[in-house]
Amino acid sequence: MSESFRPNTLEQVAEAVTWAVAGKHSLQIAASGTKSTLGRDVEIANQLNLGAFRNISLYEPEELVISAGAATPLHKIEQALAKSNQQLAFEPAHLGRLLGAPTKRFGSDGGTLGGVIACNLAGPRRIRSGAARDHLLGFHAVSGRSEPFKSGGRVIKNVTGFDLSKLITGSFGTLAVMTEVSVRVLPTPEETRTVLVLGCRDEDGVRALTQALQSPYEVSGAAHLPSDVVVLSKISPIATAGGAVTAIRIEGPAPSVEVRCEAIRRLLAPFGAVEELSKKHSLAFWSEVRDVGFFVRDRERQIWKMSVPPTVGTAVAAALLSGTDGQCFYDWGGGLIWISLPSAPDARHELVRDAVAKSGGYATLIRAEPEVRARVPVFQPQPAPLAALTRRVKDGFDPARVLNPGRMYEGV
Amino acid sequence: MRMPEPDTDVIAGRVRIAKDLSAIVSGDGVIADEDELRVYESDGLTAYQQIPLIVVLPANTAQVSGVLRYCHENGIKVVPRGAGTSLSGGALPLADGIILGLGKFNRVLEVDFDNRCAVVQPGVTNLAITGAVSHRGFYYAPDPSSQIACTIGGNVAENAGGVHCLKYGLTTNNVLGVEMVLINGEVVRLGGKQLDSGGYDLLGVLTGSEGLLGVITEVTVRILRAPATARALLIGFQSASAAGQCVADVIGAGIIPGGMEMMDKPAIHAAENFVHAGYPLDVEALLIVELDGPEAEVTHLIESVEDIARKVGAVHLRVSQSEEERQTFWAGRKAAFGAMGRISPDYLCMDGTIPRHRMPEVLNGIAEMSERFGLRCANVFHAGDGNLHPLILYDANTPGELEKAEEFGGDILRLCVKVGGVLTGEHGVGVEKRDLMGEMFSEDDMKQQQRLKCAFDADGLLNPGKVYPTLHRCAELGRMHVHHGQLKFPDIPRF
Numbered sequence: 001m002s003e004s005f006r007p008n009t010l011e012q013v014a015e016a017v018t019w020a021v022a023g024k025h026s027l028q029i030a031a032s033g034t035k036s037t038l039g040r041d042v043e044i045a046n047q048l049n050l051g052a053f054r055n056i057s058l059y060e061p062e063e064l065v066i067s068a069g070a071a072t073p074l075h076k077i078e079q080a081l082a083k084s085n086q087q088l089a090f091e092p093a094h095l096g097r098l099l100g101a102p103t104k105r106f107g108s109d110g111g112t113l114g115g116v117i118a119c120n121l122a123g124p125r126r127i128r129s130g131a132a133r134d135h136l137l138g139f140h141a142v143s144g145r146s147e148p149f150k151s152g153g154r155v156i157k158n159v160t161g162f163d164l165s166k167l168i169t170g171s172f173g174t175l176a177v178m179t180e181v182s183v184r185v186l187p188t189p190e191e192t193r194t195v196l197v198l199g200c201r202d203e204d205g206v207r208a209l210t211q212a213l214q215s216p217y218e219v220s221g222a223a224h225l226p227s228d229v230v231v232l233s234k235i236s237p238i239a240t241a242g243g244a245v246t247a248i249r250i251e252g253p254a255p256s257v258e259v260r261c262e263a264i265r266r267l268l269a270p271f272g273a274v275e276e277l278s279k280k281h282s283l284a285f286w287s288e289v290r291d292v293g294f295f296v297r298d299r300e301r302q303i304w305k306m307s308v309p310p311t312v313g314t315a316v317a318a319a320l321l322s323g324t325d326g327q328c329f330y331d332w333g334g335g336l337i338w339i340s341l342p343s344a345p346d347a348r349h350e351l352v353r354d355a356v357a358k359s360g361g362y363a364t365l366i367r368a369e370p371e372v373r374a375r376v377p378v379f380q381p382q383p384a385p386l387a388a389l390t391r392r393v394k395d396g397f398d399p400a401r402v403l404n405p406g407r408m409y410e411g412v
Numbered sequence: 413m414r415m416p417e418p419d420t421d422v423i424a425g426r427v428r429i430a431k432d433l434s435a436i437v438s439g440d441g442v443i444a445d446e447d448e449l450r451v452y453e454s455d456g457l458t459a460y461q462q463i464p465l466i467v468v469l470p471a472n473t474a475q476v477s478g479v480l481r482y483c484h485e486n487g488i489k490v491v492p493r494g495a496g497t498s499l500s501g502g503a504l505p506l507a508d509g510i511i512l513g514l515g516k517f518n519r520v521l522e523v524d525f526d527n528r529c530a531v532v533q534p535g536v537t538n539l540a541i542t543g544a545v546s547h548r549g550f551y552y553a554p555d556p557s558s559q560i561a562c563t564i565g566g567n568v569a570e571n572a573g574g575v576h577c578l579k580y581g582l583t584t585n586n587v588l589g590v591e592m593v594l595i596n597g598e599v600v601r602l603g604g605k606q607l608d609s610g611g612y613d614l615l616g617v618l619t620g621s622e623g624l625l626g627v628i629t630e631v632t633v634r635i636l637r638a639p640a641t642a643r644a645l646l647i648g649f650q651s652a653s654a655a656g657q658c659v660a661d662v663i664g665a666g667i668i669p670g671g672m673e674m675m676d677k678p679a680i681h682a683a684e685n686f687v688h689a690g691y692p693l694d695v696e697a698l699l700i701v702e703l704d705g706p707e708a709e710v711t712h713l714i715e716s717v718e719d720i721a722r723k724v725g726a727v728h729l730r731v732s733q734s735e736e737e738r739q740t741f742w743a744g745r746k747a748a749f750g751a752m753g754r755i756s757p758d759y760l761c762m763d764g765t766i767p768r769h770r771m772p773e774v775l776n777g778i779a780e781m782s783e784r785f786g787l788r789c790a791n792v793f794h795a796g797d798g799n800l801h802p803l804i805l806y807d808a809n810t811p812g813e814l815e816k817a818e819e820f821g822g823d824i825l826r827l828c829v830k831v832g833g834v835l836t837g838e839h840g841v842g843v844e845k846r847d848l849m850g851e852m853f854s855e856d857d858m859k860q861q862q863r864l865k866c867a868f869d870a871d872g873l874l875n876p877g878k879v880y881p882t883l884h885r886c887a888e889l890g891r892m893h894v895h896h897g898q899l900k901f902p903d904i905p906r907f
C-alpha cells in the first residue's frame with residue numbers, strides 16, 4: 001500500500017521520514033509537481049507533499065531578503081517582489097510547460113520556490129547574477145535521518161559553518177526535505193532593452209556575444225538563435241526576423257541603458273544588421289529564452305541542456321546535430337546549449353557524453369520518455385572518486401536511501 | 413583556547429616523519445628546524461601561537477597527493493596554509509600536525525579572455541590574478557583588504573569577501589572550478605570553465621570550508637571586465653541611525669552601489685589621523701558610497717544618492733571629482749585596521765553580520781559593552797550587506813586584557829546572533845569563534861554539518877580543532893536512531 005503524506009508542520013515531516021526509515025519505504029518529495037519528470041525515472045511508492053508549506057513568512061525589501069515555505073508558488077513570490085520593484089535576480093526558468101506538466105492546478109508553470117532551489121534553476125541572467133545556488137541564504141529542512149536542522153541565515157554575508165545551502169541547492173530532494181527557505185532578492189532594473197544582430201552563422205553569433213560580454217557595457221543576457229529556432233518564437237519581431245538572431249540584453253537605469261545600447265550597436269555592427277527590441281518585447285523574449293519556449297510544442301522530442309565553456313559551444317552542438325533534424329539555441333554567451341532531438345531509445349547519450357568529455361562541461365537530459373530516463377543516465381556520469389564522494393555525502397544525510405532515491409544517480 | 417589533545421606518539425616520531433615526507437616532496441620541501449618552524453607559528457590572529465610539528469611545501473599536485481596519503485595512512489593531522497592572513501586562526505598550527513603550505517603553487521596557469529576565466533594555482537595572491545588580466549581591462553572581483561598578501565586558495569577556503577561584494581558577490585560566486593586533493597590522496601575536479609556543473613554542489617561547500625574538507629590545488633575563477641568608471645561619495649551624519657537610514661533608502665531606491673562602507677567616530681578619527689584623507693571629524697558616522705559602471709549611469713546614480721543623503725540629514729557631502737580623490741576617500745577606510753595599530757598596541761577584529769536595520773541598536777549595545785569592559789572599540793562596517801567589523805583595542809602586555817577583549821568580542825557576536833545575524837560574515841570561524849557556534853546552531857545542526865565532513869575526511873585529520881567545538885566521531889554520527897515503525901502522528905494529513 002502506498003502512502004501520500006501532506007504534513008502541516010516540521011514535526012509531521014520528520015515523522016513521515018521516520019516512518020519511511022523504519023519501514024524501509026522510499027518517499028517522493030514533491031510540491032507542485034511541475035518538475036517531477038526532471039531526473040531519472042524511478043519507482044517510488046510513497047509521496048511526501050510539501051504543499052502546506054506555502055506562505056511568505058518574511059519579506060524585507062530594504063534588507064534584500066524573502067523567507068517562505070518551500071512550496072510557495074514561484075509566481076506568488078514573483079508577485080510579492082514586484083510590488084516593491086524587486087525580483088529573483090537569477091531569473092529561474094519556468095519549466096512546467098517544457099516538461100509537459102499539468103500546470104493548471106498551480107496556476108503557473110513556475111512550480112515552487114523550493115523546487116527551483118532543489119533543481120538549481122537559473123535563467124539568462126545567470127552570466128551576471130548567478131543561479132539559485134548563489135541566492136539561497138539559508139533553509140530549514142528534515143534530513144533522511146528524520147532530524148530537523150537548519151543552515152545559513154537570513155543575511156547576505158555569512159561564512160559561519162559549512163555552506164549547506166550550496167549542497168541542498170541542486171540536490172533534487174535526495175539529501176533533505178526543505179520546509180522553509182530564505183533567498184536574496186534584488187531590485188528590478190528600471191529599463192530593459194535588447195540589441196539584435198541579424199543573420200549571423202552560429203560561430204559568428206557566439207563571437208559577437210563574446211565581444212559584448214568582454215565589453216564594459218554590463219550585458220545581462222546573451223543568446224543566439226539559429227534561423228530554424230527563430231521561426232518558433234512567439235515574439236513577432238523575432239519570429240519575422242528572417243534569419244538567425246543574436247540577442248544582447250541591456251538593463252539598468254534608463255539613461256545608462258540608452259548609452260550602452262548605442263555602444264553595443266556600434267560594437268557589433270561589423271557582424272551584421274543591428275536592431276533593437278523595446279522593453280515590452282525584450283521582457284517577453286527573454287522569458288521565452290528562459291523557459292525554452294521554442295521547444296515546448298514538439299512533445300515527442302528529447303531535450304538536452306548542456307553547460308560548456310562558451311567558446312566550444314558551437315562545435316559541441318554541431319557534432320550532436322549532424323545527421324539529425326535536431327535544433328539548438330545558445331544562451332549564456334554560448335555557454336548554455338539547449339538541444340532538441342528526434343526521440344531515440346538511447347537519447348544519443350553516448351554522443352553527448354563524448355562531446356562533453358572532449359570540451360569540458362556538463363549535460364543533462366531534461367526531457368525524454370520515462371523508459372528512456374530509466375535507462376539512460378540523466379545527469380553527467382561522474383569519475384569514480386567523485387561518485388564515491390557523492391555516495392558518502394548521501395550517507396551523511398540519508399543513509400537509508402529514503403528521499404528521492406535514484407533520482408540523480410543509481411544508489412544515491 | 414583548548415585544542416585537541418596532541419598525539420604524543422606522533423610528536424615522538426617527528427624525525428622519522430620528516431624523513432618520510434622528504435622522500436615525497438624532495439629537497440627543500442620539508443622544514444623541521446625549530447627556528448624556521450617559528451615563522452609559521454600563527455596566522456593573522458596573532459593572539460594564538462603554536463609551533464607546528466613539521467612544515468611541508470609541496471610543489472605539485474602529485475606531491476600534495478603523496479603527502480596526504482602518507483598522513484592518512486599514519487594518522488597525522490594536516491593544517492593547510494596559504495599566506496597565513498586568516499583573522500580567525502584557521503591556519504593556526506597543531507603541535508602534532510604538519511602545516512601543508514601552498515606557497516610553491518604560485519603560477520597563473522591560463523588566462524582565457526574569451527571564456528572570461530583564469531586558471532591559477534592556489535598560492536597565487538588575490539591581487540596577482542587581477543594583475544594577470546588587467547592589461548586587457550579585466551579584473552577578479554572579490555577584493556579582501558588583504559588582497560596583496562592573501563592567496564586565492566585561502567580565499568576559497570574562507571569564502572573571502574571584500575568591499576565590492578554587495579554588487580559582485582563573494583568568492584563563492586566567482587569561482588567556477590577547482591582541483592582538490594582528498595585526505596586519502598585522491599584527486600577530484602569540481603566544476604570547470606562552464607557555469608553549471610550539476611551533481612551535488614561540492615564546489616559550493618568546499619568554498620568556505622576552512623581547510624576541513626580537502627586541499628585545493630588549482631582554482632578556476634571568473635574574471636570580469638572592469639567598470640568604465642567609478643566615483644565615490646563621502647557622506648557624514650550626526651547619528652549612526654541617519655547613516656543607516658541612508659543605506660536603506662539607497663537600496664530601497666533600487667540602487668546597488670559597487671561599495672557602501674560606514675565608519676563610526678572613533679574609526680573616523682583614527683583613520684584621519686593616520687592617512688589624512690580629509691574626513692570630517694565632527695560627524696558621528698561616515699559613509700563612503702561608490703558607484704561604478706558606465707559613465708552615464710554613474711553620473712545619474714550619484715545624483716540620486718546625493719538626493720537621498722540630503723533628505724535623511726547628511727551634514728557633510730562630497731563627491732569625488734577625480735580618480736585621485738576617489739582613492740583618497742578610500743585610503744582612510746583601507747587603512748582603518750592599520751590605524752588601530754597606531755593608537756593601540758593590539759586589537760581584535762570582529763566580523764558579525766546583522767540585518768541592517770538593527771544597526772543602531774547593535775552599535776548602542778557595543779558602546780555599552782565598551783564601557784563595561786573598559787576597552788575602546790571602533791567600528792567599520794560593510795554597510796550594504798550588514799557585515800560589521802568592531803575593532804576592540806587592548807594591550808596584550810596587560811595581564812587579563814586579552815581575555816577581556818575576547819569576552820567583549822564574544823558578547824558582540826552573541827548580540828549579532830540575537831538580532832537575527834550571524835557569527836562571521838567573511839573571516840571564518842577558525843578557532844576564534846569555534847566555541848560560539850552553539851549560539852547560532854543547535855547540536856543537531858552542527859552534527860549534520862559534521863556528517864558532511866565525515867564524507868570527506870572520516871578520521872578528522874584535516875584541520876581538526878577548527879570551526880566545530882566538539883568533534884564527534886564519524887561512527888557515532890553515522891548511527892541512526894530509529895526505533896519504532898509506528899507513526900507517532902497517525903493523523904499526518906494524507907491526500
Ligand SMILES: Cc1cc2nc3c(=O)[nH]c(=O)nc-3n(C[C@H](O)[C@H](O)[C@H](O)COP(=O)(O)OP(=O)(O)OC[C@H]3O[C@@H](n4cnc5c(N)ncnc54)[C@H](O)[C@@H]3O)c2cc1C
Pocket residue numbers: 455456491492493494495496497498499501502503514534555556557558561562563564565566567568569570571572573574575622623624626627628629749838839875
Ligand atoms: C589586514 C587584513 C585584512 C583582511 N581583510 C579581509 C577582507 O576584507 N575580507 C575577507 O574576507 N578577509 C579578510 N582578511 C582575512 C584573510 O585575508 C582571508 O581570510 C584570506 O582569504 C586568507 O587567505 P590566506 O591565503 O592568508 O589563507 P590562510 O590564512 O593561510 O588560511 C586560511 C584558511 O584557509 C585554509 N587554506 C588555505 N589554503 C588552502 C588550500 N589551498 N586548500 C585548502 N585549505 C586552505 C587554511 O587551512 C585556513 O583554514 C584580512 C586579513 C588581514 C590580515
